[in-house]
Amino acid sequence: MRICGYRGLCLPHWMMQNDSCCADKLIKQTSICQLLSLTDMTLEGFPNLKYIRGLLVFGSLKSLNLLRMANLEELWTTTNGSKIHGCCFPVLSELCITGCPKLNVKPYFPPSLITLSFEDSNEQLLSPSSFSHRLPLSADEPSSSCNVHSDSAALRLKKLRLPGSSSSWGYLRHCAELEILHIECCNDMAELLEILQNLTSHPCSSCL
Known part of the structure; x- marks a missing residue:
């Protein structure tokens, strides 16, 4: 599905979560089922x-x-804008962000993400906090435990496309399983090579 040129301040209501009884009726309609x-x-x-x-x-x-x-300032990947609710995109594997200079992803990128393409957008998206998410409690921990588990390396990107600016390359140090890297108009090849050489495991098999 492709939607272009929408001028509303909010997304269309048929794309939104709704807890009212009307939502149950809408969800049964063919168009909504196709949307989901x-x-x-x-x-x-x-x-x-x-x-x-x-x-x-x-x-x-x-x-x-x-x-x-x-x-666009915020993309929430969890329902109801809360860290404790479910994921809106539980199987999302490919995300392309282009021309979104103000965008932040909250609370984090979907853990299922494998391919990320990033161009002309907010480079803060590549900060470690964007890739941190809660992990489930281990079997020997009580469900009432207040400990919060997070893993900044839990997002295992295999394909990454970045702009040529070196300010966005720091995230590469955390890409333990990166296989394909595409950087356009590289402005500092020496620094890029140094970062790639410092990857501790699973080095890139392809760098374009």
């Missing part, structure tokens, strides 16, 4: 949209493209 079965979605050129949150759970979505959204 989507495997690919592109949102492009939404000039007024600032927040993507409170989404339905897109349980089949594998590829998401966010393109040319100059004012």
Whole structure:
């Protein structure tokens, strides 16, 4: 599905989570069922949209493209904008973010993500906090435990596409399982090679 040029301040109501009794009726409609079965979605050129949150759970979505959204500030990957709720994109494996200079992902990228393409967007997206997520308690820990488990390396990207600016390369140090790296218009090959040489395991098999 591809939606271009939407000018609303909020996403259409049919894409949003709703706890009212009306939601149960809507979810049974063919169009809504098809929406929840989507495997690919592109949102492009939404000039007024600032927040993507409170989404339905897109349980089949594998590829998401966010393109040319100059004012988009937040993409929430959990339902109801909370860390303790479920994931909106439980099987998302490919994410492309282009032309979103203000965008932050909250609370973190989906742990299922394998391919990330990033261009002309907020480089803070590549900070370690964007890749941290809670891990389940181990079997020997009580469910009432207040300990919070997080793993900044839990996101195991295998394919990564970055801009040529060296300011975005620091994240490469955490890419233990990266297999394919694509960097356009590299402005400091010496620094890039140094970072790649310092990868402790699973070095890139391809660098473009």
